[in-house]
Amino acid sequence: MVVELISVGTELLLGNIVNTNACFLSQQLAAIGMSVYYQTTVGDNEKRLQGTLKEALKRSDIVILTGGLGPTKDDLTKEVTAKVLKKELVEDKNTKKRIKEYLGKSHYGEITENNWKQAMIPEGALVIDNDNGTAPGLVVGSEDGKKVILLPGPPNELIPMFKEKILPILKESSEEIIYSEMVKVAGIGESRVETEIADLIQNQSNPTIAPYAKTGEVHLRITAKAKSEKEAKKLVKPIVEELKKRFKNAIYTNKEEENLEDALVRLLNKHDLKVTTAESCTGGLIAGRLVNVAGVSEVFNQGLVTYSNKAKRKLLDVSKSTLKKYGAVSKQTAKEMAVGAAIFTNSDVAVAVTGIAGPDGGTEEKPVGLVYIGCYVNEKTVVKEFRFNGNRNKVRELTVVHALDLLRRTIIENYE
Amino acid sequence: MVVELISVGTELLLGNIVNTNACFLSQQLAAIGMSVYYQTTVGDNEKRLQGTLKEALKRSDIVILTGGLGPTKDDLTKEVTAKVLKKELVEDKNTKKRIKEYLGKSHYGEITENNWKQAMIPEGALVIDNDNGTAPGLVVGSEDGKKVILLPGPPNELIPMFKEKILPILKESSEEIIYSEMVKVAGIGESRVETEIADLIQNQSNPTIAPYAKTGEVHLRITAKAKSEKEAKKLVKPIVEELKKRFKNAIYTNKEEENLEDALVRLLNKHDLKVTTAESCTGGLIAGRLVNVAGVSEVFNQGLVTYSNKAKRKLLDVSKSTLKKYGAVSKQTAKEMAVGAAIFTNSDVAVAVTGIAGPDGGTEEKPVGLVYIGCYVNEKTVVKEFRFNGNRNKVRELTVVHALDLLRRTIIENYE
Numbered sequence: 021m022v023v024e025l026i027s028v029g030t031e032l033l034l035g036n037i038v039n040t041n042a043c044f045l046s047q048q049l050a051a052i053g054m055s056v057y058y059q060t061t062v063g064d065n066e067k068r069l070q071g072t073l074k075e076a077l078k079r080s081d082i083v084i085l086t087g088g089l090g091p092t093k094d095d096l097t098k099e100v101t102a103k104v105l106k107k108e109l110v111e112d113k114n115t116k117k118r119i120k121e122y123l124g125k126s127h128y129g130e131i132t133e134n135n136w137k138q139a140m141i142p143e144g145a146l147v148i149d150n151d152n153g154t155a156p157g158l159v160v161g162s163e164d165g166k167k168v169i170l171l172p173g174p175p176n177e178l179i180p181m182f183k184e185k186i187l188p189i190l191k192e193s194s195e196e197i198i199y200s201e202m203v204k205v206a207g208i209g210e211s212r213v214e215t216e217i218a219d220l221i222q223n224q225s226n227p228t229i230a231p232y233a234k235t236g237e238v239h240l241r242i243t244a245k246a247k248s249e250k251e252a253k254k255l256v257k258p259i260v261e262e263l264k265k266r267f268k269n270a271i272y273t274n275k276e277e278e279n280l281e282d283a284l285v286r287l288l289n290k291h292d293l294k295v296t297t298a299e300s301c302t303g304g305l306i307a308g309r310l311v312n313v314a315g316v317s318e319v320f321n322q323g324l325v326t327y328s329n330k331a332k333r334k335l336l337d338v339s340k341s342t343l344k345k346y347g348a349v350s351k352q353t354a355k356e357m358a359v360g361a362a363i364f365t366n367s368d369v370a371v372a373v374t375g376i377a378g379p380d381g382g383t384e385e386k387p388v389g390l391v392y393i394g395c396y397v398n399e400k401t402v403v404k405e406f407r408f409n410g411n412r413n414k415v416r417e418l419t420v421v422h423a424l425d426l427l428r429r430t431i432i433e434n435y436e
Numbered sequence: 437m438v439v440e441l442i443s444v445g446t447e448l449l450l451g452n453i454v455n456t457n458a459c460f461l462s463q464q465l466a467a468i469g470m471s472v473y474y475q476t477t478v479g480d481n482e483k484r485l486q487g488t489l490k491e492a493l494k495r496s497d498i499v500i501l502t503g504g505l506g507p508t509k510d511d512l513t514k515e516v517t518a519k520v521l522k523k524e525l526v527e528d529k530n531t532k533k534r535i536k537e538y539l540g541k542s543h544y545g546e547i548t549e550n551n552w553k554q555a556m557i558p559e560g561a562l563v564i565d566n567d568n569g570t571a572p573g574l575v576v577g578s579e580d581g582k583k584v585i586l587l588p589g590p591p592n593e594l595i596p597m598f599k600e601k602i603l604p605i606l607k608e609s610s611e612e613i614i615y616s617e618m619v620k621v622a623g624i625g626e627s628r629v630e631t632e633i634a635d636l637i638q639n640q641s642n643p644t645i646a647p648y649a650k651t652g653e654v655h656l657r658i659t660a661k662a663k664s665e666k667e668a669k670k671l672v673k674p675i676v677e678e679l680k681k682r683f684k685n686a687i688y689t690n691k692e693e694e695n696l697e698d699a700l701v702r703l704l705n706k707h708d709l710k711v712t713t714a715e716s717c718t719g720g721l722i723a724g725r726l727v728n729v730a731g732v733s734e735v736f737n738q739g740l741v742t743y744s745n746k747a748k749r750k751l752l753d754v755s756k757s758t759l760k761k762y763g764a765v766s767k768q769t770a771k772e773m774a775v776g777a778a779i780f781t782n783s784d785v786a787v788a789v790t791g792i793a794g795p796d797g798g799t800e801e802k803p804v805g806l807v808y809i810g811c812y813v814n815e816k817t818v819v820k821e822f823r824f825n826g827n828r829n830k831v832r833e834l835t836v837v838h839a840l841d842l843l844r845r846t847i848i849e850n851y852e
Contacts, residue, residue, distance in 0.1 A: 042451075042477070056449045057484060058478055059448070059476070061458070062473070068474070322742050322747035325723040325739035377727075
């Protein structure tokens with residue numbers, strides 16, 4: 021099955037927004053074994069949109085268009101699709117009712133005449149209700165058995181609609197079952213991950229292993245095709261087991277929806293540990309990641325941003341002689357920061373970071389990118405030195421991921 | 437001038453990475469008055485890339501291809517371009533020398549034979565040296581006077597190359613001078629900004645005003661075309677003055693490169709004010725934004741993440757009766773947090789936030805999205821109530837922007 025993506029919107033052509041929809045859809049389609057050969061972005065322009073859709077229908081089985089389903093005259097995606105597929109637009113009563121209810125609930129004020137444009141659908145189209153907006157999704161068939169799928173542009177409407185309602189339809193159009201699992205690895209570089217599994221990836225066909233590199237993380241998606249889900253799971257299982265054997269503690273989850281901070285907070289909850297943070301170069305971003313997790317309050321009371329030496333001394337009791345002898349960016353300071361943070365906040369475990377994020381402040385001996393991460397766990401302290409590449413932002417992002425990961429690993433080593 | 441973008445890379449079609457290059461280039465091109473009608477993404481596939489480039493050359497004056505310039509056999513962009521434009525590939529001595537020096541310096545280990553592939557260029561092409569990698573940029577002319585521009589895919593190579601070396605070439609190919617200025621507004625919604633300037637935008641032609649919506653901010657780009665820069669500046673100036681009159685303090689900068697935290701830190705420096713933060717629902721993200729600014733240490737010593745009531749009481753001295761009577765998410769608590777943070781850290785000004793980021797914890801009276809931001813400035817406290825829409829992440833992002841902005845405005849009102 022070859023799928024083609026067309027993103028519609030002048031705001032994309034002006035660089036007003038980044039096209040995250042194309043990335044999301046491509047990843048989702050790859051996960052169910054569908055091939056995407058082209059992604060095209062066009063503006064809200066009838067002629068160019070028509071040409072692009074016609075071309076796409078020549079070379080692909082399914083065309084997914086996103087955006088251009090709004091109530092204004094500029095929004096042309098549905099009209100152009102109907103024209104290309106030679107369908108009339110007719111009013112869909114259910115959609116009209118749903119729009120009325122939706123707009124009533126969200127206090128958008130008066131419903132204007134052009135809202136009803138969104139209730140018009142190409143004759144015979146399958147209507148996909150939108151739970152987060154007014155524009156419905158639509159699946160329209162062509163004379164030669166191809167499918168055109170129209171989805172709303174805003175990601176908060178598109179993503180749930182695709183996952184909950186379009187994906188099941190696409191899976192149906194395949195005779196085989198596609199089943200995939202995710203294994204997420206942190207704290208190891210992409211190239212090392214790929215080297216470690218080169219033998220598994222080589223000549224793979226079913227299941228396949230696809231690595232996705234994230235900042236400081238690699239996500240491995242294992243996908244199998246089979247005639248039943250049971251059979252597909254059976255193909256995936258030994259690969260997941262093999263990955264667990266090879267990467268051990270570096271794997272922080274094999275749950276699709278769980279991210280690194282979720283895994284850490286789960287671990288803290290499991291062992292009933294209160295955590296705190298002491299941040300210098302990351303200035304609050306580690307605490308910010310912890311607070312991503314709804315319900316983190318069970319294990320996280322407070323964090324400290326100690327940017328200056330004065331703050332490190334006052335709040336964390338880092339000794340004057342340590343700062344003088346080794347400097348603020350040193351193994352010794354990171355250690356004292358972690359211990360001090362745990363004591364000051366009366367926490368069981370602590371993570372502390374100090375480093376040179378740049379662009380200034382680097383020396384030959386202590387270059388930009390040098391970071392020390394200290395963890396206080398079970399009354400012991402572990403400190404690791406890192407040398408990150410990249411600009412200020414990149415160094416800080418990598419520091420955050422490695423800090424969360426080092427704390428996670430240290431807890432496992434001490435408690436499991 | 438019509439420019440078309442082709443992004444080359446199977447990793448884009450697999451959804452492995454988001455196509456930020458297309459967004460960056462589109463924005464840059466719009467800023468110099470060039471039109472982009474199509475952005476296409478294709479994989480590292482000879483036939484499909486060839487077809488896409490041929491089609492693009494039919495309908496556009498300039499085609500910019502990004503990616504696929506690496507040293508491996510998969511990388512085909514240069515080879516396909518040469519074929520389509522009927523040019524031979526020849527070795528460029530200067531590039532070979534530069535690659536040798538570059539790889540020598542960065543300790544990449546042995547230089548392998550395929551590195552020299554990157555020194556091959558289409559006959560007669562203009563070579564653009566890459567200061568951040570091995571693949572050179574290339575500008576190749578077609579028989580009918582069109583231009584094909586090849587740029588490396590990694591953003592840290594592409595962005596500086598485009599800004600420093602390609603932009604001047606593109607500007608030259610236009611007879612007119614395009615000049616633009618940016619006015620950045622915070623704390624006002626996009627629709628209100630658009631309403632306020634509807635009369636300026638309507639029937640505009642030269643200069644134009646283009647609004648770009650960011651989280652909690654709107655950036656307005658004013659662009660003029662003229663025969664000289666002086667003339668263009670003269671066209672832009674009255675619009676900028678008019679915007680300043682209309683938006684007053686809501687404008688935080690008219691410098692292209694300055695962001696909200698830069699503007700705030702500049703203001704703190706100007707008035708010699710030490711700042712601190714006390715964060716509940718944002719959990720460190722405000723401090724994290726401040727620490728984005730290199731050299732923030734002059735005005736920022738420490739910040740506090742006080743997620744629990746206990747921490748609010750212990751560190752910020754929020755009174756037990758306030759928490760009991762009004763709750764942690766209240767005007768009164770925000771006020772006491774701001775004052776307490778300034779006292780505890782001995783700072784001149786403080787910003788404090790407390791709110792319900794969701795998804796849980798909301799009630800009819802205090803729904804998800806309710807946030808109080810308190811600022812302590814010049815021994816006075818200002819507290820504002822906000823009701824944000826969106827998921828946990830969105831609520832937190834909006835809180836961060838509005839907190840930085842409220843502190844900025846309060847300082848201006850007190851000190852300027």
